[in-house]
Amino acid sequence: GTVLSVRDLTAEVEGTPILKGVNLEIKAGEIHAIMGPNGSGKSTFSKVLAGHPAYKVTGGEVIFQGNNLLEMEPEERAQSGVFMAFQYPLEIPGVTNLDFLRVAYNSRRKVQGLEELDAFDFDEIVQEKLEVVKMNPTFLNRSVNEGFSGGEKKRNEILQMALLEPKLAILDETDSGLDIDALKIVANGVNQLATPDNAILLITHYQRLLNYIVPDFVHVMADGRVITSGGKELALELESRGYDWVLEENVSEVG
Ligand code: ADP
Ligand code: MG
Ligand code: MG
Numbered sequence: 372g373t374v375l376s377v378r379d380l381t382a383e384v385e386g387t388p389i390l391k392g393v394n395l396e397i398k399a400g401e402i403h404a405i406m407g408p409n410g411s412g413k414s415t416f417s418k419v420l421a422g423h424p425a426y427k428v429t430g431g432e433v434i435f436q437g438n439n440l441l442e443m444e445p446e447e448r449a450q451s452g453v454f455m456a457f458q459y460p461l462e463i464p465g466v467t468n469l470d471f472l473r474v475a476y477n478s479r480r481k482v483q484g485l486e487e488l489d490a491f492d493f494d495e496i497v498q499e500k501l502e503v504v505k506m507n508p509t510f511l512n513r514s515v516n517e518g519f520s521g522g523e524k525k526r527n528e529i530l531q532m533a534l535l536e537p538k539l540a541i542l543d544e545t546d547s548g549l550d551i552d553a554l555k556i557v558a559n560g561v562n563q564l565a566t567p568d569n570a571i572l573l574i575t576h577y578q579r580l581l582n583y584i585v586p587d588f589v590h591v592m593a594d595g596r597v598i599t600s601g602g603k604e605l606a607l608e609l610e611s612r613g614y615d616w617v618l619e620e621n622v623s624e625v626g
Contacts, residue, residue, distance in 0.1 A: 373434075374399050374539050374570040380431035381595075382419045389415045391595035392431070397539070400567040404581055405574045406606060407592035408614045413574045414458060416592070417543045421455045422448055436538060449475070450482040454537030456528040458544040463515035468527065471515045472497060476534050500533040504560045522553035529560040540564070541572045546580035558583030578610035591617050598622060 375397040382390040389412050397403050407413055419426045420433065422445035433440040440448060449455075463471060476496075477487040488496070501508060504526045516524050525545055532540055542561070546554055561584050565571055573584060581589075581603065589605040590597045591614070598621040599605075609617065 372399055372436075373397070374401075374436060375440075375572075376432075376434040378432050378434075380416075380419070380433060381429045382415065383427050383429055384415065384425060388429070389426075389595050390419065393592075393595070393597055395590065395597060397570045397572060399538075399570055401588065402565060402571045402573065402584065402586045403588045403590065404586040404606060405572065405590045405592050405597070406576065406578070406609055408618075409576060411592045412595040413576075413592050414543055415595075417455060417457070417541050417572075417574055420448075420453065420541060421445060421457075446478075449535075450478050452479075452535075452538030454532050454535055454540040456525075456532065456540070456542045456545055458547060460516050460524040460528055462517045462519075464517050466515050467512055468515050469494075469497065469511040472511075472531065472534055475531065479535050497530075497534065500530055503533045503563055504529045505556050506530055521548035522550065522557075525549060525553065525557050526560070529557055529564075533560065533564055536564075537569060539570050539572065541574070543574040544576065545573070546575055546577065554580065555583060578606045581606045591621075593618050593622060 373396060375395065377393055377395040380390055380393040381388065393416060405413055415426060419428060420440065422443070428441055435453060443451070473490065473493045476493065480487060497511065498508070506526050510523065510527065516527060519527060545557060549557060558580065561571065573580060573586060575581070586603055586606070588600060589603060590600045592598070599617055
């Protein structure tokens with residue numbers, strides 16, 4: 372079935388329109404990529420989906436698994452299975468990664484009608500998931516993301532994703548700042564977590580990540596709209612030809 376349906380979504384930041392009518396349909400089992408030039412609205416789109424308060428929705432609708440996502444509080448969105456990995460993961464000094472993960476995990480379980488896990492049982496689960504991202508257990512006892520390298524922060528996000536088993540995972544520029552080994556580990560983690568029941572939305576400026584996580588659909592965002600969509604070959608074409616041709620061919624049509 373359909374996981375996410377976005378229709379004519381418009382949004383502004385501090386009175387400036389940024390999203391100008393985004394349309395997107397994502398079904399279970401699919402991996403979608405949104406590519407596009409810098410400043411085209413990709414991160415704004417992910418923040419609107421997350422419910423970031425600085426971004427004001429001015430029109431359109433977003434339906435997540437049959438529910439109006441835009442009416443849900445950010446926490447509700449997360450608890451109901453929307454996972455967001457941001458371009459710049461938050462640092463939370465004074466809160467250990469393990470505590471943070473357990474709270475997030477248990478609040479998701481609560482919504483699913485499951486019992487909360489105690490520290491002992493949770494530890495067992497988290498140890499399994501560490502393998503997915505090849506992360507050293509010592510990271511669990513450090514403050515969330517504090518002093519983590521770029522690659523370690525991204526791995527930590529995939530660890531969160533592995534634990535929360537989201538219905539929709541949105542990864543914004545997860546590849547940025549990663550060396551090739553870290554990129555492969557992150558991609559491998561995402562690939563292991565992709566199932567016929569969930570959907571993944573990758574947001575990336577560069578094609579590189581898509582060598583490792585192969586999308587079913589590629590969309591190009593420009594000036595706050597999805598101006599064209601295609602299969603994985605579209606990403607390769609963008610890599611070799613840049614964005615100009617696709618803007619010239621498509622921008623005039625949407626006006
Ligand atoms: P992308 O992720 O595609 O590079 P963004 O969504 O980050 O693009 O930005 C789209 C446009 O919105 C840019 O012109 C950017 O300057 C503007 N923008 C994004 N966030 C803010 C903000 N918090 N305040 C003002 N302008 C913003
Ligand atoms: Mg950018
Ligand atoms: Mg961005």
